[in-house]
Amino acid sequence: MRAMHLVQLLLPLYAHDGERLPAALFGAVRAELVQRFGGLTAYSRAPATGLWAEGPGEGVEHDDIVVYEVMVATLDRSWWQAYREELTARMRQKELVVRAQRIETL
Numbered sequence: 001m002r003a004m005h006l007v008q009l010l011l012p013l014y015a016h017d018g019e020r021l022p023a024a025l026f027g028a029v030r031a032e033l034v035q036r037f038g039g040l041t042a043y044s045r046a047p048a049t050g051l052w053a054e055g056p057g058e059g060v061e062h063d064d065i066v067v068y069e070v071m072v073a074t075l076d077r078s079w080w081q082a083y084r085e086e087l088t089a090r091m092r093q094k095e096l097v098v099r100a101q102r103i104e105t106l
Helices: 023-037 077-090
Strands: 002-012 041-053 060-072 097-105
Touching: 002 023, 002 077, 023 060, 077 097
Parallel strands: none
Antiparallel strands: 002 060, 002 097, 041 060
């Protein structure tokens, strides 16, 4: 068994202004991740829906998202933080979720 990290990128299909993001943008992200990490898993056939409220009594907002996952032996937090900030700008978002969890391959 090996300890690794699973990094998940929750990528919205639409910019903050409601405009659908171009497929080429997602293709570029896939290519960047495959080149750097040697592979990825993309959950993109049926978009997931993210729901959240800014606070009690606030309206519920939503995003249609795809999820990209990458497994890494070492978690380079500073690289992922910079990449998240870059993707946030490229996808015209207020905030973008990139999360990691420690996993064990069996």
